[in-house]
Amino acid sequence: MKVAKFGGSSLASGGQLQKVIDIVKADPNRKIIVVSAPGKRNKEDTKVTDLLIKYCNVIINDGDVTGIQDKIIRRYQSIAGHFGVPLENIADIEIGIRQLATQVFPNRSYQMAAFKAAGENNNAKLVAAVFNHEGIKAHYMDPLKIGLRVTDVANDAQILPSSYQKLARLSEYTDTLVIPGFFGYNAKNNICTFSRGGSDITGAIVAKAVAAERYENFTDVDAIYAANPNVVENPRKITHLTFREMRELAYAGFSVFHDEALIPAIEGKIPVVVKNTNHPNLPGTLISETKEIDYDNVVSGIASDDGFTGIYIRKYLMDRQVGFTLKILQVLADLNISYEHMPSGIDDLTVIIRSNQLTPELEALVQERIEAAIQPDDFQIEHDYAMVMIVGEGIKDRVGTMAAATASVAIAGVSIVMVNHGASPVSITIGVRKEDADLAVKSLYRTFVNHETVHLTNLID
Template sequence: MKVVKFGGSSLANGEQFQKVINIIHADPARKLIVTSAPGKRFTGDTKVTDLLIKYAQTVIQQENYTAIMEQIWSRYQEIADYFAISQKLLLPLKTELKDLAVNTYSNTDYLMAAFKAHGEKINAQLLTIILQQQNISARFLDPQTAGLLVSDVANDAQVLDQTYLNLKQWQHVQDLLIVPGFYGVTHKGQIATFSRGGSDITGAIWARGLQAELYENFTDVNAIYAASPQIVKQPTAIKVMTYRELRELSYAGFSVFHDEALIPAIEGQIPINVKNTNHPNLPGTMIVPEQHFHPQNIITGVASSNHFAALYLHRYLLNKEVGFTLKLLQIFYQYNISYEHMPSGIDDLTVIFDKRQFTEKLRQQLCQEVKAVLKPDYLEWIDDYAIIMVVGEGMRNKIGVMNQITQPLAKNHVAIHMINQGASRISIMLGTKQADAAITVSQIYQQFFNH
């Protein structure tokens, strides 16, 4: 059997719904369907999830929420009208959307989670109604009924191991199962969502739980590409890549597939096929286990991300001081800050962060604490930082790859601030100025794919 997830753009309106239904019809092995909330219908449109966040904020602030609730419902009504669904069948869905504003929640975090989750939930219910009207034996399956249990973190939940035992009971159900993505329930029965884009995670959880032969992830691109089309014109489509290649590239900005969704797939060794809803006959990109994988190229892809910053510390004889790094890590722990990398020299240490976890106030407090506790000779916060990831299973046994990467950068006067090669030898990380990120990606791509 196959588990199939459809993204927000795939379920944005009635026309897209029909494409989804055609895809379901085309392969009887597609037995479980995971829905996202309706995405953008056109440039400048608003995703339903963002509208639900606004709805939740309006309720929290005790303001009139009627207009925003009606705006959200109009998205579902538009889809229902395309398929001539009766108001009688739709009434329970609209009532559920209205009741969000008057239901009781343990705190505002769980309120927000419940509101956000209903983008997927109502879409799954609506798809089920449409399929049933077309005489397809479809069944809506709520995460609570299914037993998809998650941790008690309202808006960044993690799946619990018990879930996989619970999901096995649905392996041999004959009906086509329609399940909402993005959320699960806690042991107390409260809705908790995964991180944004978490419908990918739901699909992977179900694929592992049902021991599916394949997890198909339908989105709005033909494949995963070796570089961003925004940087490189008509980049090469990746036909096959490994889990860990995608994990490394996702870290630096490959956003087609949620990197956290790889974990259940890896644990279950379930192959993933990323495909285009608008062109379902194209092969897309297969994501497979490393075992028996034979790379066709030295590198598989190159990606960049600008959401990083660095803290640079200089202190003479730093390498002789016992406990220096421990004190630094204790400060990070105190401020609940995670770091990404920590390249060092004998008198220097650079700590690289995802700067999205900082406010300006928090950044200043952290720097002041580091100065007070560690007394560095020099401290600098570097906000202008980009990370470039060069990834490929083919690099492991290839000599001279670093030279091939750095040579075109030197010719284009790109300064490299940091180089780090992972222990797996399938990735090389570069640190550059943000202004140099695009040319770095472009030059590395040209070096490996256009020669």
């Protein structure tokens, strides 16, 4: 049995849904289909999820909802009309969308979660109806009824382990099942959504639960690329990644997957294939637990992400003080701040955190409490860092990788503010200024993918 997830671009219109139908018919093992809400039909279009967010905000502000309701409903009706599905067959979609305006929610967070989830939920009903009309015997599966239970966090929920046993029963069905992605229900039957990339998470959860032979993630790209196509022109397609590599690349900014999305598949050791709905016969990118390492091409991908802040601390004889680092991390924990990296020297230490965790007020509080806890000789908070990550199985075993990486960045005229190598066996993380990130990525791509020789002669006095 295969689980196939289709993203918003794959379901944006009747024409796109026809491609999905052809894909499902082409392989009888594709029995469980996880769907996103309809996405953009063109650059000027609006995603259904964004329309639903607007709908919710209109209600919160006591506005007239008729126009936005009609606009959302027409998106579903236009897809149904493409296939000649009678509107009475999807009447519950219109009813559900209009009833959202009068529903009572515990608070606005749950209200927004329910509105956002309506995009996927109604699309699953629509896709099931179209499938049946087109000769695929299909059933819409309500996440509440199939036992998709999540933690009680309205817009950042996590799957409850107890859900897997109930979801495993999905493997007993012989017909095609259509499941809405992105959300589940808490213990009080309130809708809670996953984080961004939530439909990917649902697909991975279901694949793990039914022990799928493969989890296929259909999107609008032919494969995962070795670098961002907006930074590197015509980057190489990656044919095979390990779970570890994909996690590192997703963390560092690869947009195909949110870095949490694959965790259930990783836990279940379910192979994942990223494929293009528009070119389904292309092989795509396989992501699995292991792969054969090519030591001549040890780097699989190069990614970068900005939005980091460095907390720099200098304290003489820091290395002799027991519990010194613990005191710093305890301050951050007390303020509910997580850290990403922590490179250190004998008397110096930098804690790298995501900038979005700080406000000016919280930044001042961090400094005040850390200075009170450890009395540093120097304390600075540096903004606008970017992390550039070189990822590949076998990096730690290939002599000269670090030397080539730092030389490549130097050739680009980029100053390194941090290096983290050794903590992960499959990656090297290089901290640079935000404005230098693209230069670093381009140079590293030329070095490790194009195998251009690095010469440092002109940089050495």
